[in-house]
Amino acid sequence: MSQCPEQPNTFRDPAGVGVxxxxxPTQIKxxxxxNKLSLIVRGHQPPMSGYERIxxxxxxxxxxxxxxxxxxxxxxxx
Numbered sequence: 001m002s003q004c005p006e007q008p009n010t011f012r013d014p015a016g017v018g019v020x021x022x023x024x025p026t027q028i029k030x031x032x033x034x035n036k037l038s039l040i041v042r043g044h045q046p047p048m049s050g051y052e053r054i055x056x057x058x059x060x061x062x063x064x065x066x067x068x069x070x071x072x073x074x075x076x077x078x
Contacts, residue, residue: 040059
């Protein structure tokens with residue numbers, strides 16, 4: 001998870017162009033509760049192993065191996 005060093009657990013737009021957010025455990029728990037979810041599954045960020053579980057409520061998956069300059073292995077749900 002990524003947090004704003006100057007304001008932990010707050011949303012922000014790191015590039016200043018209106019897209020992307022840095023988030024922390026507080027926002028994830030708030031979003032889960034507000035939307036009556038049990039898990040957030042997301043993509044578009046390539047973890048090296050093809051997937052990454054962060055805490056209880058967030059799972060990142062990415063199926064493309066060798067994406068751009070990354071040495072990630074990808075994951076096809078196997």
